[in-house]
Amino acid sequence: ADAAAGAETVRIDIGELSVVPSVGHIMSHNDWPFCVTSIVPVAGTVYDITVQMPLRAAITAGDAIHLRATGLFEANDPRAGNPSYGVTRVARPSLSFQEYLNR
Numbered sequence: 001a002d003a004a005a006g007a008e009t010v011r012i013d014i015g016e017l018s019v020v021p022s023v024g025h026i027m028s029h030n031d032w033p034f035c036v037t038s039i040v041p042v043a044g045t046v047y048d049i050t051v052q053m054p055l056r057a058a059i060t061a062g063d064a065i066h067l068r069a070t071g072l073f074e075a076n077d078p079r080a081g082n083p084s085y086g087v088t089r090v091a092r093p094s095l096s097f098q099e100y101l102n103r
Helices: none
Strands: 009-013 026-029 032-043 046-052 073-075 097-099
Touching: none
Parallel strands: none
Antiparallel strands: 009 046, 026 032, 032 046, 073 097
16 A cells, blocks of 8 residues: 555555565665564455654555665775785675665
């Protein structure tokens, strides 16, 4: 069903998928991730899910919701992609990302 930006409840139909949403499941729509905090079965394959991080973009009925969440992120440190190598020629960089919100 349609859900406006700012909504905290979304009605989804999983159709023929065998993956039923669960609490803690991170999903996304148009690269805007959100976390499922509760699930209420409606009928058959239809569920009302409550999400944390209210929707930041509207969802129209029929739009795809990704069960394996995607998002846009940027590195906190621009030098993170340039690791230094020691004598062993092995690097163990530590990467830190933040969500890119200015779209």
